[in-house]
Amino acid sequence: MAAAADASGAGRSDAAAAAASAACPCPICLESFRDEAYLDACLHSFCFKCITQWVKIVASKHEEPLSSVKCPLCKTENVSIIHAFDGESFQRHYIEQDRGKRCRYLSDTQEFISQIYNTREIPDDASSVEQYWKQRKYLRKNTWLEMWLRQEIQALTQDENVETIVYHIHGVIESFMKRQEKLHTLKQTLPEQTREEFRSLLSDTARPFLLGRTARFVAEVELFLISQRNIDAYSRARVQRFTESASHVAREQDALPRDRPLEDHYLYLLSDETGGEI
Known part of the structure; x- marks a missing residue:
């Protein structure tokens, strides 16, 4: 009975998390988060792929490589993107990691x-x-x-x-x-x-x-x-x-x-x- 209750509780928890994700979609793609990521200063969240794409677009408008980027929502300067967190660990992508990586491939x-x-x-x-x-x-x-x-x-x-x-x-x-x-x-x-x-x-x-x-x-x-x-x-x-x-x-x-x-x-x-x- 206790196991069934735990399973039922876990099911409700997963459903609640899914509902919350659908109710607050990624501000860029307007869909449920995929690999949810946060900007380190303002803590606004986006899909990791969406926000890294945003950084690339902003960087393409500047001659010099960026060391920080403004949040598309609040314009706060951020130096990194936090993602792939599981409650115990996370990964951090620094904006300046992309220095020198811009290349021209256009046809x-x-x-x-x-x-x-x-x-x-x-x-x-x-x-x-x-x-x-x-x-x-x-x-x-x-x-x-x-x-x-x-x-x-x-x-x-x-x-x-x-x-x-x-x-x-x-x-x-x-x-x-x-x-x-x-x-x-x-x-x-x-x-x-x-x-x-x-x-x-x-x-x-x-x-x-x-x-x-x-x-x-x-x-x-x-x-x-x-x-x-x-x-x-x-x-x-x-x-x-x-x-x-x-x-x-x-x-x-x-x-x-x-x-x-x-x-x-x-x-x-x-x-x-x-x-x-x-």
Whole structure:
């Protein structure tokens, strides 16, 4: 009887722990913790794989290797990640362990993608955008999307292991499309509202991983979906778009008076981007 009671108690304890984990998911992947890890100063918890991926992304934005990293939730500086604890022991991963380990593995295609994100965004083809959302073309499944997202995110994070990020972003997009399919059947959607909801949701999902490049990423995802092309065809179209953008910048440079200093040239381009406000 005592053994049965102990087993029953252990079962309830495991169930309670599972319920608690589901109720408080990892703030990055929004799923139950896998190999739960803590930042050493603020003690906020994440999946170990998620938080180490976060550190890699933050490190890719800095020229010098990091010795500490800010918590994505509270911005407290932390120097290590504590994980694999079992009540008696734990492992500790120091942020500075990654010093000197950053390497460039990007393919030529991914190098090109990285360059694209450093140029000004090309204005949308308004008619194509309107038709895509008004005619509900987004309900057609894009079989290339997951592969395209992987290539794009690898280029942006400069990391080959991006499966967690791709899985999360692709899953959010797929869930959104399925929900829209149901609403379409009930005739409860407006094109403008649907587009705005999609862009807002994608932005919120991608921002923890892509930081300052999130807005441009959202625009590129929409352009890829609207194109309804496979990856190779879209890449060729994007090369042309990039070339046209470079030509536009060259024409702007030629239009500047030759006696203007370089500082004025940068102010001119910034003013053009911000609508006259710098």
